[in-house]
Amino acid sequence: MENNKDKVLEVKGLQTYFKTDSGVVKAVDGVSFDLYRGETLGIVGESGCGKSVTNLSIMKLIPSPPGKIVGGEVIFKGENIIALPEERLRSIRGNSISMIFQDPMTSLNPFLKISTQMVETIVLHQDMSKSEAKKKAIEMLTLVGIPAPEKRIDSYPHQFSGGMRQRVMIAMALSCNADVLIADEPTTALDVTIQAQILELIDELSKKLNTAVIMITHDLGVVAGMCDKVCVMYAGRIVEKALTEDLFGKPFHPYTSGLIQSVPRLDHATQEKLFSIEGQPPNLIDLPDCCPFHPRCHKAMDICRSKYPKLTEVEPGREVACWLYMDKGEDK
Amino acid sequence: MAKVKSTKETAVNEFDQEIKGNSLGRDAWRRLKKNKMAVASIFVVVIYAFLSIFASVLPIYSYKEIILDHQHLRPSLTKTAGELMLEKKKKDLYFMAYKDGRVEIPAEDKEALKEMSPNQIWAYFYEIGEAGGIELNTSEQRKLDRMIEDIETELMFDIKKINYLSDEGKFVNIEKLSVGQLTEIYSGLIGASISDIMVQSEKEVTLQITNQTKVENDGVSDEEMARIIANELESITTKAKDKLLIATLVSKIANQVEDYAEDDLQAVAEEGSTSFPLTKTVSVNDRLEAKVQATKMHDRKYFFGTDYSGRDMLSRIIYGGQVSIAIGFIGTITSVLIGIVVGAFAGYLGGKVDYILMRIVDVIYGLPYMLLVIIMMAIFGRNIMNLFFALAIVSWLTVARMVRGQIISLKNSEFVEAARSMGASPGRIIFKHLVPNSLSIIIVFSTLRIPAFIMMESFLSFLGLGVSAPYASWGSLVGDAVEGMTLYPWRLLFPALAMTVFLFAMNFLGDGLRDAFDPQSKNQL
Amino acid sequence: MTKYIIRRLLGMIPTLLIIITISFFIIRIAPGGPFDSERSLPEQVLQNIEAKYHLDEPVIVQYGRYLFDVLRGDLGPSYRYQDHDVNFYIFTSLPNSIILGIIALTIAIVFGISAGMLSAVRQNTWVDYTTMSFAIVGISVPLFVIGPVLQWIFAMNLGWLPTSGWIDGDYGLKTLILPSITLSLGYFANIARLMRSSMLETLRSDYIRTAKAKGLKNSVILFKHTLKGALLPVVSYLGPAFAGIITGSVVVEQIFRVPGLGKFFVQSSFNRDYTLIMGVVIVYSVILIIMNFIVDIIYSFLDPRISYK
Ligand SMILES: Nc1ncnc2c1ncn2[C@@H]1O[C@H](COP(=O)(O)OP(=O)(O)OP(=O)(O)O)[C@@H](O)[C@H]1O
């Protein structure tokens, strides 16, 4: 076990529900993980499995109503964020924990200049005057590779390309030396060449600033390249948690192996057809007590249909929620 | 995978996307049903629609029957017109007595009187008078007595049907008889010569046509008018003319019959033991008999009061609603259809057609078009058709823009692109997808458009530029009422209320529909 | 920007021309003329009058003459009111209409925007429900009902305010209250609803989420980040609102006997006082066009994505 002092974020049994017309959507239902300084944690899973909700819950940014964090704790530097008063919360947001969103086209305020948006964050969290803050902002823009930042900083977002806007978002997120950076699919909306650059940038900067990163992604390639640890999510729960090399080396959960198999790989040139997991993830309303993956699972057993498998440590540092391994786990 | 069909699947199989995609309408309906205001609004709208559609068979008084005795009677649920007339008369007399200095009132009341509205002042003296505090002189008392007498005895006759005993011994409704037969009957009835009657009724019919034409061509110069009238008289067919002749003769005969009936029924009524309404078959002579109903004229009850001509406000509000709602609905449908066609053309054809059509729309949008409508109504004469036309030509703009936008976005959308690349014709695609995609917007828009249309109509009627008497619309009723609203507030309040409730309901319904079709626009919960 | 303004100003000319043309011909294609009702006039006198006002010329010549006069700023003589010409009537009554219109508009905009914001921020609380119920009243009740009802309540029954009159009369500024409330209520309601829904939409947008994630204070988020974007739909609505206020003022001026332009408009339409109708329409249109232009400029200031070159 690593030193407790280095643990920057601990999520325990997080539950976030949405009340909708048709019922309560259990978007996140008992998610736990730890994050250590300088570490990069990947969260993967299909669309709608609750990745974004998990991370918005960490910042307590769930739109409420309809959303509500109904259980669990998010411990940041010894404090439970969920229970913090609004004011204290604000001093954490954007300062100690900052976020980069999926769609850079809509995540910057189109009505305000880049400079305004960057400076206000810096002035808010750091003890700086406006002009100092602007200098810092230009510095950050240089760092993320915006050409001629002194000039560009006074532009409006619509005068930037998507990739540049995402760089601005990154610059903004890192301008206050955050301890944790949450990147919610930062490259999904960008084209492939830019994607690599942006990811590299995040990787490089987080190493440099010793920032812990939560990287949310669909792309297992990204996970393999960047992350130290991975959480695989399915239907609002974590189904497998492992170090990256372990996970790719030997996936336990059938869903994980499905995901890995569905990644196109050059070294498997013989593979005729791309594998895909059939079926769709379940509706998160009124999920019965069963393994939510069982209808799509090759290896489903009777017990899978009647009881939910708890996330259990099956090997040191490896947890999985699957009946296939439960006995094995209990044997030990 | 085959597993999808296993036992515990029900919950797992419900996927959001599928439910939403397949039954937008049903989903919207479900959401609408949850919205209490919208459901209540549906009820209100249905009630209004019912009243408007069945106005002519409802047990209400005529909306255009003028009874001058009943002028400006206040609304009352319990008192009859007669009682109210008496009350009004007494108020008048008591107040006159005060004016003459025949009434002593405390000094502080005198001060208070200065602050009171006429209605309050009348009520004040009525109270004193009824308590016996005001002595009326003999001439005043006589006036009252005469009025009471009239109220007791004045009857109103309603001739339901007049039958004529034909030569075959069968009774036939006189409306089914020919001009010749009617002339003969009438001549027998009043003892004038057949030819005189024929000449007279010819004259009357000509006059009728002339007057009608004059009304229709209001504002034409004299020579022009003469020409039009001559033309009209020339071109009328024998059949049409016979119809007019028959109507004239029937009403003449009915008048005669009413005189007979009056004598007959008055006698019965004076016996005192009869109850009203009194329905009787009266025979005029051997060959003519009529079914007559007599009611005590002043026994009527006006729940909503009466107007300046003694017309029943309740009935006028219902008929006014009929006009307003009809204009609202038909106008909206017309303008929406024009809008859909123009918008679909512009969006579908694109290019120059689109450009030109949209520039036209822009220009009209920029115009103060209600002002133009006002000018048009003032100049072309106030009738419902003109009103309708003037409103419809300026109301299609928004729909056209909306439909065009929808079509263009559909045309460029990826799934249409994909379908086209597979060989489906874009026109078919657009119409296949336009229906589910735009219909909801159009429904919502139309629902919200109806109250707007009704408002425009009543706005014009209020200014005296729309519907005019004897017809009514909510706007004209409110417009008429503004003049005397201190004295006769009910004339303002009831139509205003009727109109407001309907507009409310339509707006709530429109809002509800919008939220139901587009849950994004409101937050879910 | 200057170029754009000049171009827009030039663009007003054709619009105005269209309005003049349409109203000119609508008025004239209708049968009958301004002096028809004076039947008692001998033929010769009538002809003289018509010649005096050039009504005996072909319509197209009249049209050309009229355009030329308008260009010189002369709206011609009134056919009904012999004392002064149209310019006089318009410029004595216009200020009153403008005062009423501006007050009504200010009420509608200021209160509408605040009420909409408040209701969005306090969504689904009693504040929201009350405001929105009030707004739906404002939308559903036509102003010619509101006017008389307010008169009935506040002037006749409570006696707090005068029923009618104008600021130069005995009651002074009090006379402004009822007419301006009547005129503004519908637009207040529309603006409040529009503001509320656009505010809610903006508050749900990604960039507001970003602002929250940055730890900004609620007030900063509201006023600095949300307001501008949320105002855009309201600003676009102002164009139609101006048109509506102009039309509405015609009725309100009648109800409250305001000595404004509206009175002349309705009367002259009935009287077929050609030049006076045209004059009023032109003035109203110019106001409307200028207002729309101002709206566009405001819009471009609010939205940096729109550039006017
Ligand atoms: N505002 C909301 N109201 C109702 N349900 C919501 C809301 N936001 C999210 N959800 C539900 O929560 C679930 C998880 O959503 P989330 O956005 O976390 O998915 P995700 O894993 O981030 O997907 P993606 O990869 O597409 O971003 C979804 O099923 C969604 O329907």
Ligand SMILES: [Mg+2]
């Ligand atoms: Mg997401």
